[in-house]
Amino acid sequence: METDFIVIGGGVAGASAGCELAAHGRVVVLEREDAPGYHTTGRSAALYTENYGNRVIRILTIASKPFFDRQGFLSPRGVLFVGNAAQGASIDRALADGKAFPQTFEEISKADALRLLPILQPDYFTRAIHEPDATDMDVHGIHQAFLKGLRDRGGQLVTATGDAIARPVGSGWEVETRQGTFRAPVVVNAAGAWADVVARAAGVRPIGLVPKRRTAITFDAPAETPVHGWPMGLDIDETFYFKPEAGRVLASPADETPSEPCDAQPDEYDIAVCVDRIEQATTLKVRRITHKWAGLRSFVADKTPVVGEAPEAPGFFWCAGQGGYGIMTSPAMGRAVAAIVTSGDLPEDLAAMGLAAAELAPGRLFGA
Ligand SMILES: Cc1cc2nc3c(=O)[nH]c(=O)nc-3n(C[C@H](O)[C@H](O)[C@H](O)COP(=O)(O)OP(=O)(O)OC[C@H]3O[C@@H](n4cnc5c(N)ncnc54)[C@H](O)[C@@H]3O)c2cc1C
The missing domain is CATH 3.50.50.60 (FAD/NAD(P)-binding domain)
Structure with missing residues (x-):
């Protein structure tokens, strides 16, 4: 043809x-x-954020938003970045990077962070940044x-x-x-x-090109916890994230294991790391994993x-x-x-x- x-x-x-x-x-x-x-x-986490990646990525992301808005593909979510005392430099760097673009991205008090995401362990973090305009994507x-x-x-x-x-x-x-x-x-x-x-x-x-495997799971939230309105919780150095997903919680250990191109499958070790990090950072207990998967994110140098x-x-x-x-x-x-x-x-x-x-x-x- x-x-x-x-x-x-x-x-x-x-x-x-x-x-x-x-x-x-x-x-x-x-x-x-x-x-x-x-x-x-x-196999993605379906998040739109203007505070991720380098300058070129941010330009491509912002320039994509009118298409998503026209077709109604974005819905409110927000992101709460958290860091502990040892991660102050990462928080400062993220705030400086965020200033280069006009989106809303500001440091908030610990009390405000806990109001937004009450399941965070108060001892786990010292500082937080809120990006209210980040959204879920269809x-x-x-x-x-x-x-x-x-x-x-x-x-x-x-x-x-x-x-x-x-x-x-x-x-x-x-x-x-x-x-x-x-x-x-x-x-x-x-x-x-x-x-x-x-x-x-x-x-x-x-x-x-280096494909890098990233793992994700969903698990049941505690019955009495209304998860829907939570922002995504994200470690400032991207060692884990979690967010609501159809009444459950989607979580990832944010792994980046180099891989051959393939039909990527989740590794039990990465799932265990994910559960451990979520249980350390939050009051959540991962009792039943309802779905697990992995996908390849491919990068050049x-x-x-x-x-x-x-x-x-x-x-x-x-x-x-x-x-x-x-x-x-x-x-x-x-x-x-x-x-x-x-x-x-x-x-x-x-x-x-x-x-x-x-x-x-x-x-x-x-x-x-
Ligand atoms: C866990 C996870 C979370 C993520 N979260 C986000 C997020 O929140 N936001 C975001 O923007 N991105 C996210 N991503 C990244 C995003 O999913 C990818 O960047 C994007 O899907 C890449 O799309 P693609 O079309 O290049 O790759 P693919 O969807 O893999 O498509 C490539 C296609 O090419 C086909 N193909 C390969 N070789 C051949 C061949 N020789 N002949 C014919 N067909 C071929 C394959 O079958 C495949 O279908 C995430 C990724 C993962 C794994």
């Missing part, structure tokens, strides 16, 4: 890139699995909105492709799959944890996403390295991919916020 753009990977990254590219030509999004959200996209709704946008613009999602393998043919690319062969002048590599695998198979220099053309492979574009921010940055990332593929530069709003295409380009990782 001949088309204009082929996107490899049907998670939130491939879906958003495909949706935006479909405004410029015919798009096919190829997904190995039967369901496009099976891997990291379907991840399934966001992913489906991109896939609907793709279809509405005449694009196509092809699932159950097996490992799509791209190779250069003439001045374009040919991608072989179980569902047939696809040809286009442009291939976008949005294969999540597998992005370097896809590149190597295509003869393209890898970007040094500078922990910044990679969007742009491979320097030595014309027509091969990266959309990878979304780390722990891939849902909340997905609308801006999709628009960045489409603009860079079609014009070589970023959308105006991202440029106006001070972001340069070179900051996302793969060449930065090779000293180009």
Whole structure:
């Protein structure tokens, strides 16, 4: 099949890139699995926060908010960051980082912190920062909105492709799959944890992507405790977090164990660490774990996403390295991919916020 753009990977990254590219030509999004959200996209903590990651991440996050607001994908949550006496420097650094952007982010008294999150152990923390505007995200709704946008613009999602393998043919690319062969002048590599695998198979220099496993559980809250209104509780050095999830509590030890790209599974040790940290920091007792899972958050060396053309492979574009921010940055990332593929530069709003295409380009990782 001949088309204009082929996107490899049907998670939130491939879906958003495909949706935006479909405004410029015919798009096919190829997904190995039967369901496009099976891997990291379907395994997140679903939090939108403007106080996470470096400057580039924060710009991409803030630039994504209008899309989420328009479609009603955000709902109130808030985040309470806590630290003990030994973590004063981390609290101060977070406050300084937060000042660079206009969001609400302020240190509050211990008494106010306990009013917001009464299940915190008073002895566990000395200082707290509240970010009231952080929200929950409807991840399934966001992913489906991109896939609907793709279809509405005449694009196509092809699932159950097996490992799509791209190779250069003439001045374009040919991608072989179980569902047939696809040809286009442009291939976008949005294969999540597998992005370097896809590149190597295509003869393209890898970007040094490291998938890191992160574990999550849900457990029953005490019957008499109304959990719904709690903010997310988050250790300032990200050693654990927890938040309400459909009447239960979702918690993570915030682990980052390097992994091969795979169908990540939770490790019993990480679950035990999670339970221990939650029981030390709060009055909660984890009596019954109702669900446990793990997913891969994939990073390059500078922990910044990679969007742009491979320097030595014309027509091969990266959309990878979304780390722990891939849902909340997905609308801006999709628009960045489409603009860079079609014009070589970023959308105006991202440029106006001070972001340069070179900051996302793969060449930065090779000293180009
Ligand atoms: C526990 C956890 C908590 C998180 N919390 C948050 C959060 O609160 N907020 C936030 O914004 N982000 C969060 N994230 C990160 C976020 O989930 C990811 O950044 C995002 O889902 C990455 O999307 P993706 O499309 O790149 O990857 P994926 O969803 O993994 O999609 C990649 C797809 O490519 C497909 N693929 C791979 N190779 C091929 C091939 N050769 N051919 C065809 N298809 C292929 C795979 O099958 C897969 O479906 C969290 C992640 C985890 C694990």
